[in-house]
Amino acid sequence: MTRLLVLTDRAQVPAGRSLRDVLAAAADAGLRTVLLREVDLPDDERAKIADHARTAGLEVVAAHRPVPGCAGVHLPADAPLPAVATRWGRSCHHRAELAAAAAEGAWWATLSPYARTESKPGHGPPLPASAFAGAPLPVFALGGITPANAAAARSAGAYGVAVMGAVMRADDPASVVAALLREVHP
Template sequence: MSRRVVVLTDRTQVPAGRSLRDVLAAAADGGLTTVLLREVDLPDDERAKIADHARTCGLEVVAAHRAVVGCSGLHLPSGSALPAVATRWGRSCHDRADLLRAAADGAWWATLSPYATTASKPGYGPPVPAAAFAQAPLPVLALGGITPGNAAAAREAGAWGVGVMGAVMRAADPAAVVAALLEAAG
């Protein structure tokens, strides 16, 4: 993960009249360099096509849950087994203990969520305390409810960067939202 803003995909949040490919291209135009490809309900060949398109936009692609050919890494769900093959990998975490386990298991990064109340996952749970981001044992992306308005606060709390889904997927102007996030997150 090369930048402090990573966008997670969710094609179900993309407004009518636009495609996930459109959003990825616009996000790249806004300065995004890394995308975490979710779409875990799709077959692997469909996910590979999305990853190929993202790479043509200049994006580094990290696959969620299971490997996708050509992706630079793998992001695993909380509590999942370690990857069978050597690769850069991260893990979804939901508290400080999860972060410590991810670091001990050899993760290169983690997401810690939810940072704030999130429209993408209503009722997901209370936000993690800001103190959970302080002095983390590995690079941590604050995830959940991240917007240009709170990205700087997440970094000030100790997050290495931010992971964003809904604010970009649902945006009328994904490039502008990404540019604002990059400015806020440093």
């Protein structure tokens, strides 16, 4: 399993660039897995983005609801399990949700917020580093992750990191992805 997940958010991509541009640059820099959010779009539009990401060499995990051809689905902490057997993870905000996700058979979870984040201003205080240690399943630290703190998240016990804003808003997404990969790989 990858140590770096990039979450999409086309609203954060700077003018003059598209989400497709960002995904292609991230893939060229070594990203292997993208978590396709864009949950406000109809499923056929999400499927087109997923198809493009796969042609760039990315494994795609869909947020909230399955998208045909995706490698899995990432669900909110309280969402029902997918009807079709697939790899799936949960979005968690405290240890009890991690334990529940592990008991249900989740393959992974995100745990947030790791740090203050520009993507969701005011989204809870950052979790203590101890929240990531000894998790019952692979956990990706999410929220405010940058190349400057990614290694610290791993040192705190996170299996990997999940990043949205630092990549989506970057002037040079490829250099941010490359820096993140250097920080999270053992």
